[in-house]
Amino acid sequence: MEFLNFNPRDKSLKLEEAPVPVPAENEVLIRVSFAGVSETDIQTIEGSYPRKENEDAVLLGREIVGVVQAIGSAVTTLSVGQAVAVNPNEGCDVCNFCRAGGYNHCQKAGAASTPEIWRNGGWRTHALVPEKQVYLVPAGVTLSQAVLAEPLSYLAHSWAKINPVEVGTGTLVIGAGILGFLWASLLHLHGLRKTVTIIEPRIKRRKLFEKLDLGFRALDIDDVKGEEFDLVIDCSGAGSATETALTSLGSGGRLCLVGSTNPLAEIKFKPFQATRKEFSIIGAHINQFTFGRTLSLITAMGDTYLDYEKLGIGVYKLSRYEEALAAVKTGDITKAVFKF
Known part of the structure; x- marks a missing residue:
């Protein structure tokens, strides 16, 4: 071999x-x-x-x-x-x-x-x-x-932890790597449309994202400063991106960390932000009995996604x-x- x-x-x-x-x-x-x-x-x-x-x-x-x-x-x-x-x-x-x-x-x-x-x-x-x-x-x-199936099973586990995600939820996806692309596709599959934004510093990746043709915004990080979101999904694994995610959460918002995070990454965090806005931070680690269901999910996503x-x-x-x-x-x- x-x-x-x-x-x-x-x-x-x-x-x-x-x-x-x-x-x-x-x-x-x-x-x-x-x-x-x-x-x-x-x-x-x-x-x-x-x-x-x-x-x-x-x-x-x-x-x-x-x-x-x-x-x-x-x-x-x-x-x-x-x-x-x-x-x-x-x-x-x-x-x-x-x-x-x-x-x-x-x-x-x-x-x-x-x-x-x-x-x-x-x-x-x-x-x-x-x-x-x-x-x-x-x-x-x-x-x-x-x-x-393996990265999608990770998303399926994360999806179970952040549900419900209602149609119309203002959602920010951080990172236009494969996890970001798959998250955008999963959100679209579940009925979210013009309320989803993905941010990515690299122009190449933003151009690639446009090929998905989902009708979502693909912007640079600075383009969303001042905006607040109900749900932020950080796929980047970068500490600096997580700091951006925390400042982008609206009151009662949820942050889901799903990227392959560098174990040495650190962030600055003000606890006052959490108590004032009552937001939640949700971590997701590999999959949890979601692999079999993910193969069925792939059937639903098919060539469209x-x-x-x-x-x-x-x-x-x-x-x-x-x-x-x-x-x-x-x-x-x-x-x-x-x-x-």
């Missing part, structure tokens, strides 16, 4: 080859069709995202879809040839968080077991995944759409990884996806 190796010691990437692995009794061997490049991947390469210390090389990529090539002897729910998507998050099933339905807070598994951070991910032609984390892709959903050209997604061969990562960093695309 071909794979893209990441060396955490010197932050280098190298294309290599190895024999195709054999699944253990509870594992599924997936012939990968598409693997996404997440913000966490980029932060990991840059060295800003936490991971195990003194580790050997690891494969990045937690957004994985493909076709079942082989199954372990104990696998009962899947068959060779089926199209599948991988939920990168799991729980230990025995801690208090897991037993209360919150595996996203599990200290033993949860984000602590996510491929690309703590174990090998999907930037390879063949991936071994535990059966419990593999989901069938519904009929009518393409694999190129299904590879967006998940068109790669409109979303600004670039598709690359794994061998073009340097070009793909550079295009994301410069803002030429919102997201890169490797096609195998």
Whole structure:
């Protein structure tokens, strides 16, 4: 198999080859069709995202879809040839968080077991995944759409936490990366129209956003100074953007933090703002049993919202990884996806 190796010691990437692995009794061997490049991947390469210390090389990529090539002897729910998507998050099933339905807070598994951070991910032609984390892709959903299930499952978890979001809610989305584009699409799907604004400092990204043709405003940060919103969704992960979000909240407003935040980011905050305006700050961490529902959500969104050209997604061969990562960093695309 071909794979893209990441060396955490010197932050280098190298294309290599190895024999195709054999699944253990509870594992599924997936012939990968598409693997996404997440913000966490980029932060990991840059060295800003936490991971195990003194580790050997690891494969990045937690957004994985493909076709079942082989199954372990104990696998009962899947068959060779089926199209599948991988939920990168799991729980230990025995801690208090897991037993209360919150595996996203599990200290033993949860984000602590996510491929690309703590174990090998999907930037390879063949991936071994535990059966419990593999989901069938519904009929009518393409694999190129299904590879967006992981970031969309994060949105689905966030959506459940901020609901209700009524039609007419004055909404500000911060950051025109792929999360911002998907949030805008989700809001539009749920009936919001001219009350949504997205802000982004880079002109390239604002131009890309116009391709979505949702009828939402795409502005620079300074263009919304003085405006107040009922709901602010911060997809940027930047501390400075969160400060902007807090000052943009109206009385009784809600701020939802959903970006892949740099762990070292800090903000200045005046508690008086919260008591005077009675606003709420809502954090959302990975997904919480939303992956299966997200595949149904993808069915509803379809080509109308998940068109790669409109979303600004670039598709690359794994061998073009340097070009793909550079295009994301410069803002030429919102997201890169490797096609195998």
